[in-house]
Amino acid sequence: xxxxxxxxxxxxxxxxxxxxxxxxxxxxxxxxxxxxxxxxxxxxxxxxxxxxxxxxxxxxxxxxxxxxxxxxxxxxxxxxxxxxxxxxxxxxxxxxxxxxxxxxxxxxxxxxxxxxxxxxxxxxxxxxxxxxxxxxxxxxxxxxxxxxxxxxxxxxxxxxxxxxxxxxxxxxxxxxxxxxxxxxxxxxxxxxxxxxxxxxxxxxxxxxxxxxxxxxxxxxxxxxxxxxxxxxxxxxxxxxxxxxxxxxxxxxxxxxxxxxxxxxxxxxxxxxxxxxxxxxxxxxxxxxxxxxxxxxxxxxxxxxxxxxxxxxxxxxxxxxxxxxxxxxxxxxxxxxxxxxxxxxxxxxxxxxxxxxxxxxxxx
Numbered sequence: 001x002x003x004x005x006x007x008x009x010x011x012x013x014x015x016x017x018x019x020x021x022x023x024x025x026x027x028x029x030x031x032x033x034x035x036x037x038x039x040x041x042x043x044x045x046x047x048x049x050x051x052x053x054x055x056x057x058x059x060x061x062x063x064x065x066x067x068x069x070x071x072x073x074x075x076x077x078x079x080x081x082x083x084x085x086x087x088x089x090x091x092x093x094x095x096x097x098x099x100x101x102x103x104x105x106x107x108x109x110x111x112x113x114x115x116x117x118x119x120x121x122x123x124x125x126x127x128x129x130x131x132x133x134x135x136x137x138x139x140x141x142x143x144x145x146x147x148x149x150x151x152x153x154x155x156x157x158x159x160x161x162x163x164x165x166x167x168x169x170x171x172x173x174x175x176x177x178x179x180x181x182x183x184x185x186x187x188x189x190x191x192x193x194x195x196x197x198x199x200x201x202x203x204x205x206x207x208x209x210x211x212x213x214x215x216x217x218x219x220x221x222x223x224x225x226x227x228x229x230x231x232x233x234x235x236x237x238x239x240x241x242x243x244x245x246x247x248x249x250x251x252x253x254x255x256x257x258x259x260x261x262x263x264x265x266x267x268x269x270x271x272x273x274x275x276x277x278x279x280x281x282x283x284x285x286x287x288x289x290x291x292x293x294x295x296x297x298x299x300x301x302x303x304x305x306x307x308x309x310x311x312x313x314x315x316x317x318x319x320x321x322x323x324x325x326x327x328x329x330x331x332x333x334x335x336x337x338x339x340x341x342x343x344x345x346x347x348x349x350x351x352x353x354x355x356x357x358x359x360x361x362x363x
Contacts, residue, residue: 006359007345008352009056023351025087026123030347031063033077033113035106036093036323039130040064042340043091043347050344066116067109075109077116084121089166089347090114094133097296098323103133107153111160118161126164126350127157130321130339131293135171138178154178166346168321168339169263169292172214185346189319190218191360192337193290194225196317197259200288202227207255209248209278211235211262211270219261229255233274245273248282257286264293265318268300272307279311287312294318294328301327308333 010022030047032040044062051058067077092110095103110127117125137149157165158179166185167175176184200206206228210219212235223230231250258278265271271289278284287307294300307313308331317335318324324336342360349356 007050007054007348008354009051009054010058011056012054013352023087023353025351025353026085027087028060028347028351029063029083029086029088029122030060030091031066031088031113031117032091033067033106033109034065035096035099035101035109036091036130037064038323039093039320039339039343040091040128042338043344046340047344047347050348066113075105075112077109077113079116079120082120083117085123086117086121087124087126087351088117088122089126089128089350090117091128091130093131093323094129095131095295096323097325107133107156111156114157114160114162124163125161126166126347127162128166128343128347130168130319130343132167132170132175135175138172138174150175151178154180154182158182164350166343166350168319168342171263185350185356187342187346187360188218189290189292190221190225192319192342193222193261193317196290196337197226197288200226200228200257200259203257205255206257206259207231207250207252207284209233209250209258209260209274211260211274215262222259222261226259228259231258233277235270235273245270245277248274248277252282252284255282256284257288258282258284259288259290261290263291264295265291265300266295267297268303272303275307275311275313285312286314288314289316291316291318293321294324295322296325296328298327301331304328304334305331 030040030044040062048059066079067075069075090113094106114125134149134153140146164183168187169189170186208219208223208228208230210216210232216232219230231248233248234246275287278287304316315333319337319339328334345359346356349359
């Protein structure tokens, strides 16, 4: 693996900042609740390997599984060590299909954990929520008299005492505004998928497809970086979790391979409708799907398997922003990319007050 030149070791920081032996943010501590604790454990391992690769003798450790339940189902958080003055990066999977805990339960656990670190003297608390639950409830459905739940959850997170939030590919960019003066690092998956599908770069028979208008700008950036043409699907939802693709706008002459990029697979309705239309109506023979979040709904695995068998779906690439279940990881065309490299670098850059974007985006 190529050395990460953007990763800062304690020795490099000390050399660059004479008189400072550690970050002014305090001692680095990576912590996690029980839900989705596999990812933060991998982040700690990755962080320490990068310290070692950089010639550092220092290590960081994690404080894991800090939450439990009383017999009446109340959640309690207990910190087994002194955290005063620490720079805490608190991981939690708000949606975890492996444990089966509800999103609401997991969100409450996260809020209690933040408050525990705040009340026991942590200097800085950064919440790392790879999948930001309730992000789709950013505005009421027309004529349905719904609340803006995403704003409510942001208010609760701020009140609990968080100083910063890190999330991976949130549903909409306006989420940042809901947190007011609390900074939000919204990491996008563009670089990951450019690297993932690099083998298709510049091919005349390849087209990148956005499943709806919301993904059009993202896919346009991807298409420019990959030097391939782009198309956009016109999607309509007659009812929740049901999708219809009325048309696909783009030049498909000479195109036999499509790359679809989306932020999420939930029920699989959009993916199914789009892939069938690309295969049956547009003459596409090979289809590759890149998705930031897979919600692991049981019936969706069957949909993907059917698309693989009959409609040219060759590969599905997702991340472990959500813990993936065996129904999906057991599919031989299904690949999970780990976010530990991205998140360990983000933690490192924030801990030393360095630019996060400089480590990921290059002109």
